[in-house]
Amino acid sequence: MNNGKFAISLHILVLLDKAKGELLSSEYMAGSININPVLVRKELINLRKKGFVASKEGKNGGATLAKPAEEITLGALYESVRQSHLLGSQKNEPNPSCTVGKHINSHLNDLYDETEQILISQLNKQTLADFSHRFT
Amino acid sequence: MNNGKFAISLHILVLLDKAKGELLSSEYMAGSININPVLVRKELINLRKKGFVASKEGKNGGATLAKPAEEITLGALYESVRQSHLLGSQKNEPNPSCTVGKHINSHLNDLYDETEQILISQLNKQTLADFSHRFT
């Protein structure tokens, strides 16, 4: 489905939760995740768009959670980072002169959608707060 | 998690199911999927190893299902093509001097494992026969 974005985003959110409202810089978070700060800022764009975090520009700026960790479900996070389909991308262009080839993509998409819904509802059972509490 | 392998493998299996025991060549299947025949043969290696298909070499050779489509669940197929983790690969090496960085990978793996189990059991509700019947 997706890439390391879910892991990176969740890592960011846990750090912000642990920071208890204190602003964290992208550089600091990048140091914990061990990736480039620009990648953190890019993920923040997305997280901000979804209303999970807020940023403050300028000196002593940084990011913080924009809503309580109890109100951010992992399913919502999954949906926010998901870009392609769960079980495989529908980039194949099967032969339309073959009955199977002609319909496989729509059947695959149905299957993926059904399955993804289950996955999301499973992830929705857990909030950022729950996940964050796994850390001592 | 994984790539287009799930889609390719499922496409192959549906073709074989529809062929009702008749041997299909990798070239023929590649034509329906619209990919290179070598990729089909590579997927067949895996499907054979899992006991889903059998191949016959030589002239007029090809592949066929090795067990009834009713006995191949999509969950088993998923497990057979899965190679990396569902929600993202654990290739990050977070900073171990940070509490969050130090433990995030093991917590992520726990989460992924839990979630993947749900996904597999969901996919297990459907067999190749069920999926194949979606095609007229």
Add this chain to the structure above:
DNA sequence: CATTCTGTAATATTAATTATTACAGTACAA
């Protein structure tokens, strides 16, 4: 107004996926 941040674009690097070429070996069938 120097400093420390964010936001964002542009580009480079690396890794993963997919495709291609090549050929040995197997089975059939004339």
Add this chain to the structure above:
DNA sequence: TTGTACTGTAATAATTAATATTACAGAATG
């Protein structure tokens, strides 16, 4: 017994996706 049509598999190339880097304008602080 030999040509043909396949599989099996390795080696390599090409393409695409993911990640990293560099660069710099603009915002807020002190």
